[in-house]
Amino acid sequence: MSLGKDVNFEEPLQRRFKGKTVLITGAAGGVGSETARAFSKEGARLVLCDLPSTEPKLKQLVTVLLSLGSPTVIYVCGDVTSVEDVKKSVQHGVDKLGGIDILLNSAGIAPVAPLQLTDEAMFKTVQDVNVYGTFLMMKYTSNQMIKSEKGGVIINMSSFLGMKGGDPLFAYTASKFAVSGMTRAAAKSLAKHNIRVCAIAPHMLEGDLADKVNDDLAELMSLGSGNQNKEEVKAAVLAGGLQEVPLGHFGQMRDVAGVVLFLCSKESSYITGVVLPVDGGATA
């Protein structure tokens, strides 16, 4: 059988999320925006949330997502560490789109500092954004999901550093272990409401966040080794990171987006409480 040469294999064959509303935090970032694109192609309505400073990016993203097939996209600027902002974001989803079916908690920060260089304020800030912010979003979105009696899915962003120790990112590692723990605990308490809760644990993904982390790691290594050649030190950092990955290459944002969609689909309806590595085998 010959398939016409104009068949576009990039086109999704299904529109699994038609009629579903997805709220994404950190939507202006790498994982958030790529996953928003993937959901749009499959017909989901979207509520994009990120800090006010990202508003120009969010506006641009809205135009792209509408062109990809999403019937409705709105954005809400706010901080996930603010109870008021979190309530406002969820309420927007209810008022404008009839409620949230899927939540992706992708807002996060990843400063580089081992234990001895982690100051108290930085430690608290990382836990505030990565842990408290994820907690608030899970709490207020699941309240609404319970009230609607329609169930739902919550996906949290952990990390391979939420599964094994990583001292160069001490506060971040602590926060991602907490995200993994909150995921498992919430999966148990929300199962009776037909709400599934899972987390994704990527290794380094090609993008802005990893670039910044690698620059900061190179700075740290340079201080420790006395080697002032930044390019050489960064190359060593990247080579070291790659050595941890049996598949031999870093992940792409779309690798995560594909797994988020799978975990939110009917195909995974018997999966909850997992922290799924998307890491090329790094934690195998």
Ligand SMILES: NC(=O)c1ccc[n+]([C@@H]2O[C@H](COP(=O)([O-])OP(=O)(O)OC[C@H]3O[C@@H](n4cnc5c(N)ncnc54)[C@H](O)[C@@H]3O)[C@@H](O)[C@H]2O)c1
């Ligand atoms: N990129 C990676 O290599 C990688 C690997 C493992 C885990 N992760 C996790 O995946 C998630 C997304 O990563 P990414 O690569 O998209 O990062 P990113 O830096 O590109 O995006 C993060 C987004 O979160 C937003 N944000 C930060 N603080 C916020 C706050 N207080 N309130 C609301 N929004 C806030 C930022 O504005 C940004 O748009 C993060 O939780 C990260 O820890 C990323």
